[in-house]
Amino acid sequence: MTPxxxxxxxxxxxxxxxxxxxxxxxxxxxxAAIPLPLPGVKPGLANIVTLVVLARWGWREAVWVSLLxxxxxSLLLGQFLAPGFFLSLSGALASLVVLGLAxxxxxxxxxxxxxxxxxxxxxxxxxxxxxxLWLVPHDGVFYLTPVFALAAVVFGLLNxxxxxxxxxxxQRVSPPQAGDPMER
Amino acid sequence: MxxxxxxxxxxxxxxxxLVALGGLLVxxxxxxxxWQGGVPxxxxxxxxxxxxxxxxxxxxxxxxxxGPLGVTLIxxxxxxxxxxxxxxxxQYCVRQGWLTQAGAVAICAPNEVSLSLTGRxxxxxxxxx
Numbered sequence: 571m572t573p574x575x576x577x578x579x580x581x582x583x584x585x586x587x588x589x590x591x592x593x594x595x596x597x598x599x600x601x602a603a604i605p606l607p608l609p610g611v612k613p614g615l616a617n618i619v620t621l622v623v624l625a626r627w628g629w630r631e632a633v634w635v636s637l638l639x640x641x642x643x644s645l646l647l648g649q650f651l652a653p654g655f656f657l658s659l660s661g662a663l664a665s666l667v668v669l670g671l672a673x674x675x676x677x678x679x680x681x682x683x684x685x686x687x688x689x690x691x692x693x694x695x696x697x698x699x700x701x702x703l704w705l706v707p708h709d710g711v712f713y714l715t716p717v718f719a720l721a722a723v724v725f726g727l728l729n730x731x732x733x734x735x736x737x738x739x740x741q742r743v744s745p746p747q748a749g750d751p752m753e754r
Numbered sequence: 755m756x757x758x759x760x761x762x763x764x765x766x767x768x769x770x771x772l773v774a775l776g777g778l779l780v781x782x783x784x785x786x787x788x789w790q791g792g793v794p795x796x797x798x799x800x801x802x803x804x805x806x807x808x809x810x811x812x813x814x815x816x817x818x819x820x821g822p823l824g825v826t827l828i829x830x831x832x833x834x835x836x837x838x839x840x841x842x843x844x845q846y847c848v849r850q851g852w853l854t855q856a857g858a859v860a861i862c863a864p865n866e867v868s869l870s871l872t873g874r875x876x877x878x879x880x881x882x883x
Binding site for chain 2: 675676678679680681682683684687688691712713715716719720722723726727730731734735738
């Protein structure tokens, strides 16, 4: 085989990110098949992966996984650069910022469920702002805020519980190695 | 591997419950703030095309509005208003009854009197129906 002139050797971290992003993308695509009563209200199952990665591998990897998921998920669903893509992207970016702050809350009191609900609120907040400024330049978009807020609480709670349980199972199977960012 | 309900509860930390409750509060606040747009806060009475009075709907009172046919009687109650009596022949504005939504209008055309309710979010007037 002709040796390649550029050699890319993926590190263990790269492989881990790719694996987690793949799981998140599968959840995004699977979720797109679920019929939903309102546009914009969806469970956001892929965020379970983001939460797990955040708790086990830190914020930087969570950012990678989340943004790769938004990009690849939109390509697979044919949404790339469509309005829905920018809504997902703005929601994901806001969530990541909030997660970056929320992860420093005392872990004794605030677990993945808190992270999940706070991130869900950041998500709808950013989406509403983008929708108001760009897609629907009318205050009418805020009319559905109560519905979105309720969805954020319910799905944030469920996703957070699932992530917390996954983290517990993972802890049992493979306790985090020394040097893990969020070891506790 | 089966988890009972109690096990799921074990995954919640004290702060998580607070965050969830806070989220519900935001929900409730948004509901009250955004879905009560139709509450009127005042009434505007016009006679002969000119604004005759702007009143709030806080306290009860009765207002007599003179027109070419006679006196139209407007009744204000907390949160609502109506045309109680009018000398017009068809009584449309009287039969409309109590106006309770911001943007609602009762027009007594023969006597050139109109009553309309104002509010923060008067998106539609009642003539739009």
